[in-house]
Amino acid sequence: MVSTDFSVQITKSSAVKAAHWSSEPYILSLSNFDLISGRCPVTLFYAYLKPHRGDFSMVVAVIKSSLEEVLGHYLPFAGRIIPNAETGQPEILCNNEGIEVIEANANIDLACLDFYDLSQSLQKNLVPFQHEIPLRLQVTNYSCGSFSLSWTFDHALADATAFYLFLRSWSEVANNKPISKHPDHRRSIFQPRSTPTYGPSLERIFYNCTLEEVLNTPITNDISLKRLYYIEAADVESLQERASLDGRKRTKIEAFSAYLWKVLATTVKESDTQCMMGWAVDGRRRMSGRMSNLIGNAISMAVGEVSAEDLKQSSLSQVASVAHEAISEVANEAHFLDLIDLVECHRPGLVFPKILLGIGGPGMVVSSGRELPTTTEIDFGFGPPVLGTCYSTMARLGTGYINPQPSAKGDGSWVVFALVWPELVAALESDPEHVFKPITATHLGLTL
Structure with a gap:
């Protein structure tokens, strides 16, 4: 029990x-x-x-x-x-x-x-x-x-x-x-160029601020619920198939994000006309030079913005295309070189993604662990884990946070950590497709 x-x-x-x-x-x-x-x-x-x-x-x-x-x-x-x-x-x-x-x-x-x-x-x-x-x-x-x-x-x-x-x-x-x-x-x-320069797209995504501003950002939603969900492999595949109906194959993360974005749109207030979606993008594969084993940080943020009404009316494949375009805008070397320069220009102040502060409207950030080593690789000689997930102890966040990772079963199913607000939890769990299933010991192969 x-x-x-x-x-x-x-x-x-x-x-x-x-x-x-x-x-x-x-x-x-x-x-x-x-x-x-x-x-x-x-x-x-x-x-x-x-x-x-x-x-x-x-x-x-x-x-x-x-x-x-x-x-x-x-x-x-x-x-x-x-x-x-x-x-x-x-x-x-x-x-x-x-x-x-x-x-x-x-x-x-x-x-x-x-x-x-x-x-x-x-x-x-x-x-x-x-x-x-x-x-x-x-x-x-x-x-x-x-x-x-x-x-x-x-x-x-x-x-x-x-x-x-x-x-x-x-x-x-x-x-x-x-x-x-x-x-x-x-x-x-990761050195800035001799004459630091960056394009206007970065100012749309990032905000130059102080630590005090970050700590005191007004939070409109009660983003405090920490939930763990199980998504079956068949549901992952189904989302990808539906997101690719326009003839262009979308990734599983793009399809998953499109579904999440559409559900998010059903929960926003009438005063919130826009819905944001963000994605953590790793720069190691996007920048020249051998840096796959680089220790430190090499992450940027891609952000998409769509009206709640358009999200409700659009098909899953249409929303997945928007996700694809937003991620593609960031997933290149030019963006990461500009980001290095942006931070340099604003030293010693902070440069922070606006979406994490809740600037621009309600939103979610998807930070995928699907390209990382599989859960079963983290074995210290006593057998592979039955569960591997991230967690957040942060008390304040201006946006929801979702982290999908392959389950330990290795069958294509996912374990998803969610830091969200009550209305979104209710929408995800009452959705007729039942993609997000509250995880149980049974999903992990544990016997009560």
Whole structure:
């Protein structure tokens, strides 16, 4: 039976450092892409069945020993983010101070967690974010012998692509395998041009602001509900087929976004005539040079804007075409070079996507984890996870946030994290197509 009446007791906390550290501390400057992140916390939650060998103490021992080894390749992750003495802007002090690893016990079976209403369950398992420690891990043992790993890291340290590369390297070390993709820490390759310049399209997407403005942005919707959904593979395929009816094949994310956008339009107030949709776009594949293994941030934001009435009247394929055009406008090297220059022109102020502040009307941001390593690759030698998802501990956000990832089943189904408001939850769950299904332990292969 699903329960929210449980407690988590922390039993130990320790700092894990790189095993082979011989250099003096050094400073790693953040790139202009890193500065766009806004220092927000990012959390990942992975759940694993009871290991076939060993117990929880063995799990912790393997996690810590392999972490010591892999940190030799990811020294910035064991450092601290500090303000520059002259500019006040953040930079990474690579001093091997270590990653905090917290050990905990939960008096509940993993299958009894409420995986749907994450505010009632995962919030008790997550690692509180502290700016002083850019990366923390909590290893939680459950009554049934299962365990979970929850990481919280500072977005200035890495984006999702970089952090998943770290997790894959870590799991390879834990399984006594060589690291398949060696990290590239050259954040300095993202330099502004000698005469910084950028086009007007960036000013449409980004906003030059202060931290105080970000923290005090008026929030019109109660974007506080944190839900986890399951989307069947057949529904994913059906959306893509319908979005491609005009003869141009659309991606699964474009089709999914079109569906979400149309549902969003049914929830807005009469005074909100426009609906926004944003997409996180990775620049690694769009910029020249070999940077697939780049550690840090290389993310921009694509934004589309359509009237609520047009969204209601348009077909799924028509809305998917709008999504495609918006993403294509950003998915090129010229855009990312302009973005580097935009941030440079506004130093030391912040440059932040307007949609995240709720500027322009109600909206959603889709940040897909579908191109990242599969959930099953994050295996530390005790079997693959039954669930891998992101989570947000942020208290304020001006827009909804959706993160679809392949489920651990590997059959084309998705697990979708949603940070949304009540009206959108009601619309998604009452939609006749039933694409968004509240996730249960059964979807994860767990037995109550």
